[in-house]
Amino acid sequence: MGERHSGKGYRPPAPASFVDWPESFGTRFALFVDTEEEFDWRAPLSRDGHGTGHIAAMPAAHARFAAHGVPLTWLVDYPVATDPRAIDTLGQLLADGRSAIGTQLHPWVNPPFDEQVSGFNSFAGNLPSALEHAKIAALTDAIVSAFGARPLVYRAGRYGIGPGTLETLARLGYRADSSMRSRYDYAGEGGPDFAAIPNHAFRAGPDGAIVELPLTTVFTGAARGAGAGLYRALGRLPRGRGAAARLGLLARVALTPEDMPLADALEAVRVAVGEGVRLLNFGFHSPSVEPGHTPYVRDAADLAAFWRWWDAVFAELARRGAAPAAFAEILDAACGPAPTSASAAGAGGL
Structure with a gap:
């Protein structure tokens, strides 16, 4: 199951x-926000020098989404x-x-700091499994302490899920993951390849304990039926993907406002709903709410x-x-509803 x-x-x-x-669920969409520190996207990764001041702009952003009924x-x-x-x-916004x-x-800003900061290690799934577990456990404990509730959904930064991630999540009481970015391949950077992952939610991990909620990505254009195979082949040609997109032949469109033109996103929504995707998964990075x-x-x-x-x-989405x-x-x-108590297994060590 997504192995x-x-x-x-x-x-x-x-x-x-x-x-x-269930039929009563209908067709729905979700919005997950990568809520993270501010850093220079052009500079090498660093453990230091990060701020979180943009969170002060989140109430205004939350109000805009709430006006559309979007949690x-x-x-x-x-x-x-x-x-x-x-x-x-x-915490105040959670009161909605x-x-x-x-x-x-x-991982580069999350203790324990037992690894070198590097592009390869920024994909947490590349770390030794015990270290990845320790980092997720430390973060889970910090969230419980901060917000008084155990988090049930996880995303690896940079979509850096690894072979032991889902087992760790199950052991720490998580019930869902949204680390897989459908149709994207990060292998060239040392990360995972999700080119074969579809947009439909599926059960994964030990005994199917984790519900995987892939970030929705669709192919649009006249040749979209050729999908991932053609897109991969175009990547081997100089500017092949850009030319195919400009000609209306094939484009890969993720459901995010970040670097995805509006016209493409609207077509992607139409395609996803038309293909029977029951849960469309949108996302963006929290620092984008402030210039x-x-x-x-x-x-x-x-902005x-x-x-x-x-x-x-x-x-x-409403029209669809x-x-x-x-x-x-x-x-x-x-x-079904979450278990009441025993599922909240401690976030401690192995």
Whole structure:
């Protein structure tokens, strides 16, 4: 069920592992926010010199999403989960009763610091399994301490899931993962290859204990039926993918406002709903709610475009009959209500 094969590629999950959404669930969409520290995206990774000041802009952003009836799941990493002002701000927003806190691991800023900071080690799944476990456990404990609730959904920063990640998550009481970015391949950077992972949610990990919620990515264009194979082949040609996209032949479109043009995103929503995807999974990086922190929102004009993107996409989703879903609703529809006590296994060591 989404297991890795030789190298770091993931096989497609077996059809029997796909989540069988109840009819009452309908077609829904979710919004997971990579809630993280500010850093220079152009510079080498560093353990130091990061801020979380943009979290002060999150209440205004939350209000914009709430006006559309859209709850957020904040996947917080260690700098956010240990910053008192960020904790207070997000804690107040959780009072809406529909938004949720989850976990995102940036290993280079998350103790224990027993590895060198490098691009390879930024994919947490490349770390020794005991160290990856210790980092996830430390982050989980920090989130429980900060927000008074155990996080149930995890995302590896840089989508850096590894061969032992899902087992660790199951042991720490997690019930869902959203680390797999459908149709993307990070093997060239030392990370995993998700080119064969579809957009449908599926059960993974030991005994199918983890519900995998891949980030939705679709192929659009006249040749979209050729999908991943053609896209991979175009990558071997100089500027092949860009030419194919400009000609309307094939484009890979992820459901995010970050570097995804609005027209492409609207077409991707139409394609995903038309292909029967029951849960569309959107995302963005939290520093994008304030100009100057990400390459996607550099100034006020970019921020205005960011919000126009969401307004138009939410309108298209409504036209297609796709309603927003809170994380608790997703989990209940996928596998029933969470166990009350014993599932909250301690986040301690191995």
